[in-house]
Amino acid sequence: MDDWFTVEEIDDGTFAISEYRHWEETHCYLLLGRERALLIDTGLGVSDIGKIVKGLTKLPVMAAVTHVHWDHIGGLEYFNNIAVHELEKDWLSVKFPIPLQIVKNNLTKYPCDFPAEFDPDAYRVFQGTPQRLLTNGDWLDLGGRKIRVVHTPGHSPGHCCFYEPGRDYLFSGDLIYKGCLYAFYPTTDPRLFYDSVKRVGKYKVERIFPGHHQLNIPVSITDEIEAGFAQIESEGKLKQGNGLFEFRNFQIQI
Secondary structure (H helix, E strand, O other): OOOOOOEEEEEOOOOEEOOOOOOOEEEEEEEEOOOOEEEEOOOOOOOOOHHHHHOOOOOOEEOOOOOHHHHHHHHHHHOOOOEEEEEHHHHOOOOOOOOOHHHHHHHOOOOOOOOOOOHHHOOOOOOOOOOOOOOOOOOOHHHHHHOEEEOOOOOOOOOOEEEEEOOOEEEOOOOOOOOEOOOOOOOOOHHHHHHHHHHHHOOOEEEEEEEEOOOOOOOOOHHHHHHHHHHHHHOOOOOOOEEEOOOOEEEEEE
């Protein structure tokens, strides 16, 4: 298999596909049902995640993204069944909101041992037409396994988490992880971010699967992040331009 990716088996039918060699340390997740498979996010797009997925399953695959940011949609080119939230359809099919040079600057922000076949100068943000538009409360039926779409705006207008009852898994994208939570871009909204953290905090969750950095994070981090936002709000600073707030397991930049 491609050594750019690290594949970790979560359980019988759930895999994390990670890019630990890049500073973003992105995680994508492959969920297998009896009839279909779901790939949540597709990473940076510097190596062929489609090849990795084909090595793990022969089922037809839907690639659904938590949000249409460059580091989550990079591998969409390898799939012909794509799902995004309806609010970010145009980001994928019409115009990505961040200039290409800024994306490239982020991609190469720190030294990285990219795959030999990858040329950063030729990097382009994926553009294409999604086959399915997601809305809050939608169910993705994989055959014997159903995944619920939870619209969680804030980091982006159409950001979604994916929740699996029974296993009580939450695939949290860029809403919950150990690292810096971003709500300072023009397309972000710190108050909606806070509301979304409170929303997912009401779900019964046994494991959180984040979009970046440390894979094994405690479920309690959701409460910690909610408390962090509450503290910022109590200080009257829950609005863009107030900078970086440091907490024990994460930061919030607004």
